[in-house]
Amino acid sequence: MKNLLVVFLGLYLLSCSAKSDQMVEVKQDPLPSWNEGVNKSAILNFVKSATDSSSESFVEIKNRIAVFDNDGTLWSEQPMYFQLAFALDQIKKLAPEHPEWNETEPFKSVLAGDMASVMKQGEGAIIKIVLATHGDVTADDFETGVKEWMAVARHPRFDRPYTDLVFQPMLEVLEYLRANDFKTFIVSGGGIGFMRPVTNELYGIPAEQVMGSMMKVEYDKENKIINRYPELSFIDDKAGKPVGIYNFIGKKPIAAFGNSDGDLQMLEWTSTNPNSFMMYVHHTDEEREWAYDSLSHIGKLKEGLTVANELGWTVADMKKDWKVVYPFELKD
């Protein structure tokens, strides 16, 4: 009888301990790659107050919308936008189908490997390269092309896949927000069709939460496929970002993250929401990543920095705030 009692007591305690295990909150640091300081605290405090139902700044779950620029905010963008590296490689890949490119600029220079000449031809040349490689293709074939490139292309400085160059501290911010019932979106000037094949794997952001610049597409009723055409239909940059968010999401975000003047309107619009959080990633680390801002052609950050400082937005200093930049630093 006594043994039986012990058995039941044991079973009961076991069942209680199983329950209490579930109830113990594990208080881990949600942002382990961030050094302690005002910027890390600002992120933590924002999330705490938005999710504290007793706080005046509490935000209902359905309105916990956070938007992120991609190039320079979630992954690197130097020495050129990764999408441009893709477009240049595509020119080489598609050249056999386009003999006329051997005689036409800027394609001729691309095929000759003369990037200096391409750059001299200015923005118009870049647009021609993007349109030629992102249009005149079915949606399915374009997606396949992006996936194939992502799997084999390597970044010239790091000799690693481009997809290795995502920012570990920002991955932690994404995870932390989602763990607190935020919905995370990408709002990028980059092409929507270039990002969507990889955002779920890279950032945990599904295709339907990615917006970006768009090419004209049409539905071919006969073949029941989507075709892409070499014509820009929407530029998701500067004042286009609030427009894109209004059209895609239909809600004003309560948190916005960017790194350039192209993100300023998105951050400013977000800032009109009470208790919102705005953050710039400032590229200050030429050792581990790159250092650039007001004088850079890529990711120029000048007016945005002035506004951020005036209004007290968070400006993450990559060199000071980030313990590691890339996930591979943790593994190597």
Place this chain on the structure above:
Amino acid sequence: MKNLLVVFLGLYLLSCSAKSDQMVEVKQDPLPSWNEGVNKSAILNFVKSATDSSSESFVEIKNRIAVFDNDGTLWSEQPMYFQLAFALDQIKKLAPEHPEWNETEPFKSVLAGDMASVMKQGEGAIIKIVLATHGDVTADDFETGVKEWMAVARHPRFDRPYTDLVFQPMLEVLEYLRANDFKTFIVSGGGIGFMRPVTNELYGIPAEQVMGSMMKVEYDKENKIINRYPELSFIDDKAGKPVGIYNFIGKKPIAAFGNSDGDLQMLEWTSTNPNSFMMYVHHTDEEREWAYDSLSHIGKLKEGLTVANELGWTVADMKKDWKVVYPFELKD
């Protein structure tokens, strides 16, 4: 000692029973407003096979995308699109700010309550009414206007709020899909800004999962607001629906629900996904709702019905398949 044993035994059994309660699957009918038959079975079988990991037709959660037309598929659309009823009421509300409308058609006829004359003026008149009431307004004021109208306007036939006229059997389909990890989207020819203020409450579909036809919008940097302009920027109907889905979601759905020829391309595109499910709601019930198809100006269903029958898509017969049409029938 014996009493103690009984106490522990009781506690243990209690804890077991609490656990086993959680583990007992409650096998309730997920579609109680659907009569038994081939159509109900088709829905159930599709969901079972898409979610059965041992099945060849298993679909990963991230690809469980279901798209729904709104007018005539999730709520009624007779005797006119509810959005048109809203636009007509807005003309009356906004008239004091527009004295010129007293002398200009089609506004003059609307203000005189002469709908016969408005209808005689054709589609161009309707478009003028929609543009005048959906453009030239800030996004915030437009949203407020929609919410105010939804709260007070009443449907002429039922003398109930328009929001009462959602289809109970379709609410059950939405719930059932979501319970099986589908993400549900609205893809409507109706205006995106007209639907978003109410879809979460009506259907459990958040604003960011609603797409529809769009007006031109711009971001006003000075005032940090979104303004709407009287110009259509995207028509989310017919071949526009696959285009809208590609741009907004970036994935081809595996389930699509519509009620008119305007939904045909969306259903056809979806049907190119293996093991996909396509359904038309056929309006066959003039007693409880309305009966119309190939001869109707609103929600015309002719070519779609032919294709559906040829390809064996599900055609829900409102009269035969639905035990109730509207949720209020359950309460009254």
